[in-house]
Amino acid sequence: MREYRDYLARAAGMAHRQPNVLPPKGKEGGTMKAMVLDKISSVEARPLKLVELPRPIPGRGQILVRVSACGVCHTELDEIEGRVSPSRFPMILGHEIVGKVDGLGSGAGKFRRGDRVGIAWINWACGRCSFCLKGEENLCDTSKWTGKDVHGGYAQYTIVSEDFAYPIPERFSDVKAAPLLCAGVIGYRALRLSGMEDGEVLGLYGFGASAHIAIQVAKYKYSRSKVFVFTRPHQTEHQDLARRLRADWIGATSDTPPEKLDCAIDFTPVGEPVREALRNLQKGGRVVINAIRKMTPVPELDYTDHLWYEKEVKSVANVTRRDAQEFLPLAAEIPIVPETQEFKLEDANEALVLLKQGRMRGAGVLKITE
Numbered sequence: 241m242r243e244y245r246d247y248l249a250r251a252a253g254m255a256h257r258q259p260n261v262l263p264p265k266g267k268e269g270g271t272m273k274a275m276v277l278d279k280i281s282s283v284e285a286r287p288l289k290l291v292e293l294p295r296p297i298p299g300r301g302q303i304l305v306r307v308s309a310c311g312v313c314h315t316e317l318d319e320i321e322g323r324v325s326p327s328r329f330p331m332i333l334g335h336e337i338v339g340k341v342d343g344l345g346s347g348a349g350k351f352r353r354g355d356r357v358g359i360a361w362i363n364w365a366c367g368r369c370s371f372c373l374k375g376e377e378n379l380c381d382t383s384k385w386t387g388k389d390v391h392g393g394y395a396q397y398t399i400v401s402e403d404f405a406y407p408i409p410e411r412f413s414d415v416k417a418a419p420l421l422c423a424g425v426i427g428y429r430a431l432r433l434s435g436m437e438d439g440e441v442l443g444l445y446g447f448g449a450s451a452h453i454a455i456q457v458a459k460y461k462y463s464r465s466k467v468f469v470f471t472r473p474h475q476t477e478h479q480d481l482a483r484r485l486r487a488d489w490i491g492a493t494s495d496t497p498p499e500k501l502d503c504a505i506d507f508t509p510v511g512e513p514v515r516e517a518l519r520n521l522q523k524g525g526r527v528v529i530n531a532i533r534k535m536t537p538v539p540e541l542d543y544t545d546h547l548w549y550e551k552e553v554k555s556v557a558n559v560t561r562r563d564a565q566e567f568l569p570l571a572a573e574i575p576i577v578p579e580t581q582e583f584k585l586e587d588a589n590e591a592l593v594l595l596k597q598g599r600m601r602g603a604g605v606l607k608i609t610e
C-alpha cells in the first residue's frame with residue numbers, strides 16, 4: 241500500500257514536469273550521439289539525422305541509462321510518416337531499449353549503477369485516472385510513450401522513471417533482449433487477449449518481429465494447439481523462419497487454411513488481413529489486431545460472412561508494466577530465441593527502409609554501445 245501511495249505521489253509530481261528534457265547545450269554531463277527526427281517525412285528520404293547532443297540528466301526518481309541496444313519497431317515508421325506523430329520535434333525515437341544504469345536522480349533507489357535494465361513503450365502513466373486505477377495503464381488518459389512523447393533509445397543515453405524500467409533476465413544478450421521489450425511484450429499481450437486455450441487453432445497474419453516471438457510463446461504454453469501462419473507470397477524469408485519455428489501450416493494471406501481458426505492475431509500494417517482472418521474464423525472466435533495504425537483501411541465487412549456467429553474483433557493498444565513484468569521471466573523460461581538483424585546507430589534509416597519493405601528477417605536491432 242505504501243509503495244502504491246509513493247507511486248501516486250511521484251506520479252502527481254511528474255505530471256507537472258516535462259520528463260526527459262535535455263539540458264541546455266554545454267551544461268554538465270558530456271555529450272552523446274543520437275539519431276533524431278526533425279519532421280514528418282517519408283522513410284525513403286532517410287529522415288533521421290545523426291547529431292551530437294548533451295547527455296540527459298536524470299530528475300527525481302529517474303535513472304540515466306547508457307543504451308547498448310535498441311530494437312527497431314514498426315511504430316517508428318508510423319511516427320516518421322505521421323500516422324502517430326511525435327508530440328514534439330526533434331524527437332529521438334526507439335522504445336525497445338536495453339542498457340546499463342549509469343546515473344541516479346535524487347530519490348531513485350530501485351537500481352544500482354551498472355544494473356542492466358530494459359525500457360519499453362510505456363514511459364509514464366498518471367496512476368490516478370479510471371483506467372490506471374483498473375490496472376489498464378495502457379489506456380491512461382495522460383500517459384507518455386517512449387520515443388514519441390519522451391526521448392527514446394536511438395541514442396547513446398536516455399533517462400526514464402525507475403518505476404518504468406525492468407530487470408533483464410541474464411540469459412539474453414543485450415541485442416537479443418531488445419525485441420522482447422515491444423515485439424515480445426505486445427505479442428504476449430495479444431495472445432492473452434485472444435483468449436486462446438490449449439488445443440485450439442491459432443492463426444498469425446504477418447510474420448515479423450512480434451509474430452515470430454508470439455509463435456514461440458504459443459508453442460510453449462499450448463502444446464496441443466496448431467499454429468497457422470499467413471504471409472505475403474514473396475516473403476520467403478518469413479516463411480522459412482515460420483517453418484523453423486514449427487508452424488503447422490504456412491500460406492498466403494488470401495488462402496483458406498485446412499482448419500477454421502479458433503483465434504487469430506493480425507500483425508500486419510494493412511487492412512485486408514482483418515477481413516481474411518474473420519472469414520477463416522471459427523464460430524465464437526476472436527481476431528485480435530496488433531497494430532497501432534493501419535496503412536490501408538480495413539475493407540468493408542459482410543455481416544453474414546465475417547461477423548455473425550458471435551465472432552469478435554479486438555484491438556491491442558500499447559502495453560502495461562505488468563505485461564513486461566510477466567513476459568520477461570517467461571521469455572527466459574521458454575526460452576525465446578529472437579531472430580535479430582543488427583545495425584549500427586547511424587544506419588537506423590536503412591533498417592527502417594528494410595522494415596517498411598517487409599524484408600527484415602525477425603527483428604532489427606541497433607547495436608549502440610558495447
Ligand SMILES: [Zn+2]
Nearest residue numbers: 313315422423
Ligand atoms: Zn514497438
Ligand SMILES: [Zn+2]
Nearest residue numbers: 366369372380
Ligand atoms: Zn492514468
